[in-house]
Amino acid sequence: MAYEPLELEARMQKRWEEAGVARTPEAPGRPNFYCLEMFMYPSGRIHMGHVRNYTIGDVVARFQRMRGKNVLHPTGFDAFGLPAENAAIKGGVHPKAWTDANMAAMRSQLRRLGFLYDWDREVVTCEPDYYRWNQWFFLRMYEKGLCYKAKRPVNWCPECATVLANEQVENGTCWRCHNPVEMRELDQWFLKLTHYAEELLRNLDDLTQWPPEVVAMQRNWIGRSEGALVHFPVEGRERPVTVFTTRLDTIYGATYLLLAPEHPAVGEITAADRRPEVEAFRARMRSQSTHERATTREKEGVFTGAWALNPFSGERIPVWVANFVLMDYGTGAVMSVPAHDQRDFEFARAYGLPVRVVVQSGNLSAETLEAACPDDGVLVESGPFTGLPNREAARRMGAFLEEKGLGQRTVQYRIKDWGISRQRYWGTPIPIVYCPECGTVPVPERDLPVLLPKDVAFTGRGRSPLATREDFLKTPCPRCGKEAQRETDTMDTFVDSSWYFLRYTSPKESSAPFARGAVEAWCPVDFYIGGIEHATMHLIYCRFFTMVLRDLGLLPFGEPVKRLMCQGMVIKDGAKMSKSLGNLVEPDEMVARYGADAVRLNMLFVSPPWDRLDWQDSGAEGAYRFLARVHGLVEEWAEDLKGPAEPGEGPVHPLRRKVHQTVAKVEGELEGRLKINTAVAALMELANAVLAFAASYDRSPGQRFVFREALTALVQLLAPFTPHLADALWERLGGQGFLVDGPWPAWDPELAAEEEVTLPVQVNGRLRAQVTVPAGASEAEILEAARNHEKVRPHLAGRTVVKEIAVAGKVVNFVVR
RNA sequence: GCGAAAGUGGCGGAACCGGCAGACGCGCAGGACUUAGGAUCCUGUGGGGCAACCCGUGGGGGUUCGAGUCCCCCCUUUCGCACCA
Numbered sequence: 001m002a003y004e005p006l007e008l009e010a011r012m013q014k015r016w017e018e019a020g021v022a023r024t025p026e027a028p029g030r031p032n033f034y035c036l037e038m039f040m041y042p043s044g045r046i047h048m049g050h051v052r053n054y055t056i057g058d059v060v061a062r063f064q065r066m067r068g069k070n071v072l073h074p075t076g077f078d079a080f081g082l083p084a085e086n087a088a089i090k091g092g093v094h095p096k097a098w099t100d101a102n103m104a105a106m107r108s109q110l111r112r113l114g115f116l117y118d119w120d121r122e123v124v125t126c127e128p129d130y131y132r133w134n135q136w137f138f139l140r141m142y143e144k145g146l147c148y149k150a151k152r153p154v155n156w157c158p159e160c161a162t163v164l165a166n167e168q169v170e171n172g173t174c175w176r177c178h179n180p181v182e183m184r185e186l187d188q189w190f191l192k193l194t195h196y197a198e199e200l201l202r203n204l205d206d207l208t209q210w211p212p213e214v215v216a217m218q219r220n221w222i223g224r225s226e227g228a229l230v231h232f233p234v235e236g237r238e239r240p241v242t243v244f245t246t247r248l249d250t251i252y253g254a255t256y257l258l259l260a261p262e263h264p265a266v267g268e269i270t271a272a273d274r275r276p277e278v279e280a281f282r283a284r285m286r287s288q289s290t291h292e293r294a295t296t297r298e299k300e301g302v303f304t305g306a307w308a309l310n311p312f313s314g315e316r317i318p319v320w321v322a323n324f325v326l327m328d329y330g331t332g333a334v335m336s337v338p339a340h341d342q343r344d345f346e347f348a349r350a351y352g353l354p355v356r357v358v359v360q361s362g363n364l365s366a367e368t369l370e371a372a373c374p375d376d377g378v379l380v381e382s383g384p385f386t387g388l389p390n391r392e393a394a395r396r397m398g399a400f401l402e403e404k405g406l407g408q409r410t411v412q413y414r415i416k417d418w419g420i421s422r423q424r425y426w427g428t429p430i431p432i433v434y435c436p437e438c439g440t441v442p443v444p445e446r447d448l449p450v451l452l453p454k455d456v457a458f459t460g461r462g463r464s465p466l467a468t469r470e471d472f473l474k475t476p477c478p479r480c481g482k483e484a485q486r487e488t489d490t491m492d493t494f495v496d497s498s499w500y501f502l503r504y505t506s507p508k509e510s511s512a513p514f515a516r517g518a519v520e521a522w523c524p525v526d527f528y529i530g531g532i533e534h535a536t537m538h539l540i541y542c543r544f545f546t547m548v549l550r551d552l553g554l555l556p557f558g559e560p561v562k563r564l565m566c567q568g569m570v571i572k573d574g575a576k577m578s579k580s581l582g583n584l585v586e587p588d589e590m591v592a593r594y595g596a597d598a599v600r601l602n603m604l605f606v607s608p609p610w611d612r613l614d615w616q617d618s619g620a621e622g623a624y625r626f627l628a629r630v631h632g633l634v635e636e637w638a639e640d641l642k643g644p645a646e647p648g649e650g651p652v653h654p655l656r657r658k659v660h661q662t663v664a665k666v667e668g669e670l671e672g673r674l675k676i677n678t679a680v681a682a683l684m685e686l687a688n689a690v691l692a693f694a695a696s697y698d699r700s701p702g703q704r705f706v707f708r709e710a711l712t713a714l715v716q717l718l719a720p721f722t723p724h725l726a727d728a729l730w731e732r733l734g735g736q737g738f739l740v741d742g743p744w745p746a747w748d749p750e751l752a753a754e755e756e757v758t759l760p761v762q763v764n765g766r767l768r769a770q771v772t773v774p775a776g777a778s779e780a781e782i783l784e785a786a787r788n789h790e791k792v793r794p795h796l797a798g799r800t801v802v803k804e805i806a807v808a809g810k811v812v813n814f815v816v817r
Numbered sequence: 818g819c820g821a822a823a824g825u826g827g828c829g830g831a832a833c834c835g836g837c838a839g840a841c842g843c844g845c846a847g848g849a850c851u852u853a854g855g856a857u858c859c860u861g862u863g864g865g866g867c868a869a870c871c872c873g874u875g876g877g878g879g880u881u882c883g884a885g886u887c888c889c890c891c892c893u894u895u896c897g898c899a900c901c902a
Contacts, residue, residue, distance in 0.1 A: 329901045681841035760837035765883045811836040815882045
């Protein structure tokens with residue numbers, strides 16, 4: 001029978017379904033393993049990026065189950081979000097209907113690919129059963145002071161008509177639509193990410209099974225820096241201006257002060273002496289978009305007319321406003337030290353402000369300086385601190401600062417609190433009521449969930465659509481009963497994805513977000529796979545949530561994921577696959593042609609999982625041919641292999657050795673470094689060896705034993721990669737049940753060991769011959785064999801052997817003169 | 818600009834600890850079987866000589882008996898951050 005993957009796969013999937021093989025096993029006494037892939041946004045259809053991500057996960061999940069573990073391998077949908085709402089605005093479909101239709105289509109695509117998901121545990125975040133717990137967490141955090149409302153300048157995307165979190169702004173543009181982001185002063189709900197900044201940073205050291213680039217990106221994102229707050233008295237202002245600096249040692253070189261255009265002190269200190277140019281400058285800065293501000297490199301500024309006092313030197317220095325000083329980092333004010341900071345240097349040169357060297361690291365002179373010098377050195381012109389090495393000086397100056405009440409040492413983080421308010425419909429309603437009497441009142445737990453109303457007007461602009469529903473908006477105050485108004489913003493969908501992995505452990509739990517016992521049994525996640533684009537969004541947020549839930553007493557651990565892998569991007573014609581570029585490749589057509597097994601295998605084989613993969617439609621054909629050969633082998637010999645077989649006497653048959661080596665190789669890859677492409681290559685090698693063996697197979701019991709062992713092992717090893725074919729062939733060979741429940745073949749190191757080794761023989765490092773010696777040969781025996789090799793002798797003749805090197809199992813090298 | 822990763826046949830890639838460079842596959846070439854083949858099977862496939870041998874992992878230097886792998890300089894590509902004081 002020819003290899004007909006469509007028929008075969010349909011048959012196997014039906015039988016898996018009937019037998020319920022995907023149900024999560026919870027056998028007592030077996031170790032648990034939680035294999036998770038980042039769940040999907042229901043954008044429409046599955047594309048090759050999904051196929052790659054989920055195939056890698058499926059291989060690991062199936063392998064671990066074959067190894068005898070209980071494996072939790074769930075999936076679901078990150079079902080809230082803007083595209084559903086945009087579709088509603090554009091096409092008049094309700095976001096729920098749009099989402100449901102997409103999920104149905106994607107589910108069937110996933111099933112077709114044969115992924116072993118326990119669909120009974122599916123989590124869909126737009127369901128009230130799920131999002132009520134978002135509201136519940138919100139209230140718990142509110143009680144603990146980890147959730148608060150504040151009026152703050154926030155990132156606003158005019159295109160999406162909503163606020164964005166700091167993490168969701170890329171290069172001054174919206175992470176979703178890539179239009180320029182503006183700053184707007186809005187009342188927003190925030191989660192206190194900064195409360196965990198230190199722990200988020202510190203724990204990174206322990207995430208040794210995370211890709212180092214993700215750790216680096218998070219470290220950079222958290223952006224810890226040690227420094228000091230220093231108060232500079234300003235003439236004509238009661239309160240001083242406080243700056244943040246990491247270079248307190250350079251304070252004697254601070255020749256002027258800089259304020260961000262938005263700094264509140266600017267208005268106060270210019271009030272006495274209204275300088276129109278200051279207001280004009282601020283107005284111009286205000287009119288710039290975030291993107292414009294972020295990309296302008298020229299240093300621009302204007303003198304405020306005010307003067308400050310350097311608290312260390314007592315020097316009178318001018319106060320300027322500058323475009324490159326950011327209001328949202330530090331205090332929005334900096335002391336400018338042009339000799340030792342490049343930005344300050346450029347500014348000073350542009351406006352003719354004084355440059356003073358205060359850390360001498362050679363023979364720097366203010367007159368000849370061409371760029372700022374940030375190097376370490378010895379303090380000069382620094383009052384009582386002159387002569388000290390600058391690092392030592394920084395310590396003493398910090399102590400001095402605090403002693404004299406001039407400021408304090410502090411730590412600054414770049415990471416900010418997480419703004420979660422979204423002025424949109426398709427998300428979790430924020431469970432807050434505003435009462436004219438009682439103020440901000442949290443919705444009592446017994447009234448959860450606050451249901452998202454179905455019918456609203458999708459204006460797509462301005463206020464949240466929820467505000468258009470009087471019956472949603474107006475509600476009695478939970479505290480005093482008077483008429484009050486609900487919060488109409490919804491939550492950022494990243495809240496939904498911050499804890500979904502916990503919900504999978506007990507998805508039907510109705511009295512809590514998750515069952516404590518179930519979470520303790522399965523979590524933290526053993527292996528998590530997803531795209532690196534979430535390095536500073538989802539992967540920070542879910543770590544934060546885990547810490548918060550731990551501190552709320554809900555979890556016994558503070559890190560969600562033990563091992564993380566980021567699969568490489570699937571690109572097409574040099575560009576990332578995306579709907580907007582129109583280069584999405586869906587698996588369906590190829591699956592219809594070559595079968596799911598071939599598509600999966602090709603995806604795994606063609607490059608290491610974490611490398612970028614430029615998609616070529618042609619690849620699956622090779623995988624198909626390989627599978628057809630294996631299929632043909634089993635079809636041809638299955639009957640014969642039922643005949644008498646016994647292990648023969650004498651040396652280990654080379655095919656047996658290859659079998660045991662291959663099991664060791666594949667097992668090692670799937671257990672360890674996961675360079676899955678080389679595991680697939682090893683399977684192909686084994687298949688080639690079996691094919692070659694079959695050509696001279698003599699049907700003796702001894703050979704039959706070797707043949708049967710080899711073919712059986714090959715089929716078992718294929719099971720995680722190409723489960724349909726493997727199960728079908730397993731049945732053909734007389735195997736019981738489905739391979740996902742094992743057994744995984746055992747390998748014997750003695751059978752895998754080579755009896756002879758072939759060593760390269762070099763003369764002066766150049767390859768001259770190869771010698772084959774017994775595996776246990778001594779150094780002397782190896783050298784003897786090498787010396788006498790006919791191709792080596794001429795190279796040694798008439799020369800003096802200076803050195804003989806024999807590295808067991810590796811190489812022989814003669815150094816001659 | 819700063820930071821990280823990477824550069825290997827016509828292509829995807831392999832070489833895990835410094836030890837035979839190019840596993841495995843695609844493609845290509847020749848052959849077999851065929852009415853035919855874009856099916857299947859066999860053989861070959863880094864370059865030059867077609868033998869001995871020489872050259873070869875972005876370029877240049879170095880360490881070593883031995884370097885794709887380690888060190889220094891340079892080039893290129895990709896990714897991340899982007900005035901973080």
